[in-house]
Amino acid sequence: MADKWADKPVAHQAADTPLTSGGAASTAAPPAFATRDPNTPEFWDERFERRFTPWDQQGVPPAFTEFASGLTPCPVLIPGCGSAYEAAWLAQQGWPVTAIDFSAAAVQAARAHLAGLVGVETVHLHQADFFTFEPTPPPRWIYERAFLCALPPSRRGDYVRRMAELAAPGCLLAGLFFLGQSGKKGPPFAIVEAELHDLLSPYFECIDERAVSGSLAVFAGAERWLTWRRLS
Secondary structure (H helix, E strand, O other): OOOHHHHOOOOOOOOOOOEOOOOOEOOOOOOOOOOOOOOOHHHHHHHHHOOOOOOOOOOOOHHHHHHHHOOOOOOEEEEOOOOOHHHHHHHHOOOOEEEEEOOHHHHHHHHHHHHOOOOOOOEEEEEOOOOOOOOOOOOOEEEEEOOHHHOOHHHHHHHHHHHHHHOOOOOEEEEEEEEOOOOOOOOOOOEOHHHHHHHHOOOEEEEEEEEOOOOOHHHOOOEEEEEEEEOO
């Protein structure tokens, strides 16, 4: 399976250049990856281990901090947490956070990031499969960022069903969604906004939608902040 994150490196420092181990832009050719199936942890392990992570913000998006700052802290679940920047930020503001990733290398990167910070004791970090993991306590906000678009389109129904199972009435599913023409090779896999609404609307109501700025190059012009609330 061809994928943009494997074959077209786009780092936020400079377009068309992969990240080096120190996070700086490199002029080297993109790595030749052995794994091509984003359904497997090995796909993501290889990219984290080779420090090829063009989806990595190396910080928190402005839309995220703006949204979180308007809420009272409550239990948050972050699936596909990567290096856990958002988890760390929330914990430092007093939020209880459960952050998961099914890539061992991603969890290792998250642990390394958290280890250098203070005030992150409320982050519960797990290597786990989102589709079987049971968070405790139950989330009141599930944060979406580069997780849905990392899944092959064939798993979108599974994503929605699992979100509906995890979200009690009133729970928010909110974050940055990668919208655009379906059918293109990925990851990232864009989703047509109408399709997203069709998938989620049986379980969630969309209560807010906002344009965002400062997207990484791989998502530029295609991210929207959407806030969904679980129906009763």
